[in-house]
Amino acid sequence: MNRSGVPEPKIAYAPERYVCRRAQGPLELDGRIDKPFWAAAEWTEDFVDIEGDLKPMPAKRTRAKMLWDDEFFYFAAELVEDQIWATLTERDAVIFYDNDFEIFIDPDGDSHQYYEFEINALNTVWDLLLVKPYRDGGPPVNGWDINGLRTAVHIDGKLNDPSAVNRKWSVEVAMPWTSLRECATGGRPPSAGEFWRVNFSRVEWQAEARGSEYRKAINPETGKPFPEDNWVWSPMGIVNMHYPELWGYVVFADGDGKPSSFVLPADERIKWELRRLYYRERNYFEAHGEFTQDAKLLMDGDSWTIEPAIETTRSLFQINAPSADGQSVICIREDGKLWKEQAE
Structure with a gap:
């Protein structure tokens, strides 16, 4: 890792x-x-x-x-x-x-x-x-x-x-x-x-x-x-x-040129906020030798729309946040891989 x-x-x-x-x-x-x-x-x-x-x-x-x-x-x-x-x-x-x-x-x-x-x-x-x-x-x-x-x-x-x-x-x-x-x-x-x-x-x-x-x-x-x-x-x-x-x-677009424009899906903003937390969690490890489960330490000083949950081990982490429609959970892990799961 x-x-x-x-x-x-x-x-x-x-x-x-x-x-x-x-x-x-x-x-x-x-x-x-x-x-x-x-x-x-x-x-x-x-x-x-x-x-x-x-x-x-x-x-x-x-x-x-x-x-x-x-x-x-x-x-x-x-x-x-x-x-x-x-x-x-x-x-x-x-x-x-x-x-x-x-x-x-x-x-x-x-x-x-x-x-x-x-x-x-x-x-x-x-x-x-x-x-x-x-x-x-x-x-x-x-x-x-x-x-x-x-x-x-x-x-x-x-x-x-x-x-x-x-x-x-x-x-x-x-x-x-x-x-x-x-x-x-x-x-x-x-x-x-x-x-x-x-x-x-x-x-x-x-x-x-x-x-x-x-x-x-x-x-x-x-x-x-x-x-x-x-x-x-x-x-x-x-x-x-x-x-x-x-x-x-x-x-x-299809043969009729539709869609004719692109509107950023709400989940893409959520993915970006998770990505920013991924940067900061990796940087936190470099500074402290461990990952943190305290999202506030990573989100300090900025405005955020998500309420993330963080799970960590000695060498791994996963950060999750609900999708925009609440039907799924968007996840990111320590190697930057990002994916979506069905909400429980």
Whole structure:
């Protein structure tokens, strides 16, 4: 059991929301987004810094689109860029060592059993499954692949050429439900009206032209590259993408575009309050060497809507609170796993 503390994100709970419409016709992947297939899909809000309002808006625009049909979950992204470069060519390399675009998907929203996907401007990909977040002991399953994955990249400019006039690069991704359903509720694709948790990230390194190539800019004080920027769709309030509870909500619409909007279910607020207690219970252990059953010690100084019950042992805990309708109990345990049970 991982008993280390868990940093609490400095952010109000307001994940982004997106209505994912049904695709009309097949997708011919070429990396371009200016074609009829994507016309029905709305753009996301422009990406912000991973820490949200704690940092300035990114210097370069990033936005994404989503669609779905019976076979695939489709993604498109547009990354404004005057330095288009990439070096990694081997699948499942650590792609964020280059500038990249990343997709994170938690089908059932329990923060365990979720997917990470990364792609660079060379159309090299890294896909992996996370059994649980790193804060909870992981591990990542690098050998897991999205069978039937289809990807394409379009360069508006020229790749790895500092003399070129570069404008942006764009990405198209089609992920088959046959792979994504593995971690989904009931082992099935979503139905219209259901939602999955999704987020996007763009990793951007400071680079400079060196002759006929780009290289990462070196910080003279450390002799190492400057830290990368992380720009995301739904802000995290912490420099860590592996807090799935803060990812956006993507609701799947039917062929008539219904639902046309997403209203946050009341239970999602309850889950967030339980999640905050999970952070604090883990941090309490780090400070005191034991968990506490006294919820007041964890809830001090804030306003709460739940009245939790806490059970502990020397190395485990479980925190429960009634669902909004009172028919169920929502639970979270020491490794962050969250679930719902019928009330007694």
